[in-house]
Amino acid sequence: MEAPKTIAHEIGGVRADALRFGLQGVKSEIVGSHPLESAYQSLKDNQEDMKRRMLANTYGSAFPLKMELDRQILSRFQRPPGPIPSSMLGLEALSGSLDEFGFEDCLNDPRDSESFRPLDMHHGTEVRLGLSKGPACPSFM
Template identity: 60%
Template sequence: MASSGMKKEIGTDHDALRFGINAGVKSDLLPVHPLQSTLQSETKFWTDKKKFGTEAIYGSAINIRKDFDTQILSRFQRPPGALPSSMLGYEALTGSLDDFGFEDYLNMPQDSDNFRQPDMHHGMEVRLGLSKGPICPSFN
């Protein structure tokens, strides 16, 4: 991926040191690693299999209800302020509460020395389009 300051031009020689080995239109469309595509296809397969099973047992209404709940809960966010959005309902619905990755405990902004408490009023103005800038300028 190119950084925000550098632009790729069509028809020029590829600079592997600046843009990476597989930079180009093809690499933007393909997954980063072959294992990633395998994981995505496996996840999609088991999700479809579970949907088929629940439809066979309970009918198609349960899958439609789950899809609506997923759409609603994936958009829910807490207003900017002291507490970040946890998306607990969405995680409970999708079953990802049990997944615990390194991003859950490493590099948390609250543990930083230069963390500033977010301004709720400015954050809502940015979200509504009344003002510009980051919602929470916590780092200098």
């Protein structure tokens, strides 16, 4: 039997295509950007869990399940890849994040950054249809 003459470009289920996705850093995938980020995320998860338990005690166990189903449906609804980004307004209204004012609201738009990479519409559609692997929109270099 002959050995295959092709080199596998897939590492860990993700295609290692440096031209399309840029160079991958292992440290950035393992460690968060700041130590407070993990504390903030755990606080947010604890608050959501407490809210879910409170709703289950008040309205019954089916109500949090219905809200989770609505959240899953609204998180999947997106525009096709293109010049107009998905706003996820329904998900923000359901989660209550429309009422919050975070640091991302007062800083500049990330698309104005010099390191922003324009969207490849064809690759985004391939990822959506399951023809290609990788992030649908690798936005930054």
